[in-house]
Amino acid sequence: MSWFKKLIPSRIRTEGGSRRSVPEGLWTKCPKCEAVLYRAELERSVEVCPKCGHHIRQSARRRLNQFLDPEPRTEIGGELMPIDVLKFKDSKRYRDRLVQAQRKTGENDALVVMGGRVKGVPLVAAAFEFGFMGGSMGAVVGERFVRGINEAVDKKIPLVCFAASGGARMQEALISLMQLAKTSAALARLNECGLPFVSVLTDPTMGGVSASLGMLGDVNIAEPNALIGFAGPRVIEQTVKETLPEGFQRSEFLLEHGAIDMIVDRREMRDRIASLLTMLTQQPAP
């Protein structure tokens, strides 16, 4: 333990065990460069490490909070609750997993959708909650996404989605697979109405979410160094029986291969998206 760490009282000292999440407290540590950061400062930099630029995974609500103007905001589809149609049980019951995820995240499913504004530009914004069963897409996620689109179509405003998901939710089996078709069909409708969809892919966006709404943006944006792809790296490694190239399935790799339009630093996300949306809708600059 460094001399500096010893100075921090043990109750707020962060240990290696919680590398992924950002623990509450006065001080926190960047999971990438391990720099000890002042919590308030980290929040000011929208959870991007000021030392190394690492984009720390964010909860859906925190992300929307930082992305949207403070007023006005209305949540869409928040009243929808998941049900266990299949009575699915593996080592644990799906119902118990849901309750556990709800307690852990304070959300009742893995997508939060809000109507609001970005730098005065009205829009519908959706964000995946990765902490809720890996941001997996089931019936509620699909339906909320569609209701967000319906709102966008009604009000003739654009849609922005921040994806962070392991893919379809296995515990909802084929119902979850059908959410790929459902969300993509709704995006086709948005498209026909001539309304923009900006898809922001954050770490990680894999499987069914990548292979549906994730890749269907008029503009596809990725945060730096996010893992984005269809098949998981381990599955591919087992199939092709060779080690994967450096940086495989990272944002920079996707940009190089033409899958995304740009990589945007989270600290510039509001400005860049507001600018894109006003141009796509022929409005004056924000």
Add this chain to the structure above:
Amino acid sequence: MNLDFLEFEQPIAELQAKIEELRRVGSNAELNLGDEIEDLQQKSDDLTRSIFSKLDAWQISQLARHPQRPYTLDYVERLFTDFQELHGDRAFAEDAAIVAGLARLDGRPVVVIGHQKGRNTREKVERSFGMPRPEGYRKALRIMRMAEKFRLPILTFIDTPGAYPGIGAEERGQSEAIARNLFEMARLKTPIICTVIGEGGSGGALAIGVGDSVLMLQYSTYSVISPEGCASILWKSAKKAADAAEAMGITSGRLKALELIEQVIEEPLGGAHRDVDETARRVKRVLLSELKRLYRLDPESLIARRYDRLMAYGKYREGEE
């Protein structure tokens, strides 16, 4: 063990072996064993009926992947005339894991698209076990757009373990290729009928599976992940595949009950591979009746109806917290 039969079919295999034996003896000697053979055949049929009346999800997924199960081209041969295969995505490559082309169904031109697995080792490799790369999906989309242009209905046949998981496939946008098909198929102004004939493996299956009517052969499966994959993630052991198959409800009967598919096409006794001609006849009958129904709709109501079907997927509770 007789490899033409699955493990749970071995009692049937034993009876069949006996019948074969009797036939051989009967043709050599001047004995009349006809009655005895008929008797045993009756027994074998009864046994098959009894075994097949209570198959579990795991047994059904073995049937869906049976090495002798008819593949897309086996149906193409039996259902259609004048089949002309069309190749390539016009951008990068031809992908033999998906076959596509024009054909006539009872004289009427249609577009046919399906996953194709290989029969022998060489063909299996050539067709990468029916696992398409992005080019396969892009070829399918190109030909579906052509179908729309010339107002031809689209008939798809689904039979894949899933989209190919490889470095090149990722580099060339596997996710985008699948997503684009889902997006476009929702709006194509021509009837689309999708039939799951074997394995409906996840996004790789759905990418040619969005349509006006989704049919499943009785012993085919359709799921978000393979039973083995699900088991290794949720049970931490691929050996629990049978449990995963049961839990996910991947069989035609359960999916019909969940209203995720339109219709189940019953298979001949012992499964599609026991009588391919009869299976094809049944598939054809259903396709013709579905097409007749869909032809009555003008393009706008067809698409509106398809959209409503897609939006109805998935149940949830509406209430306060």
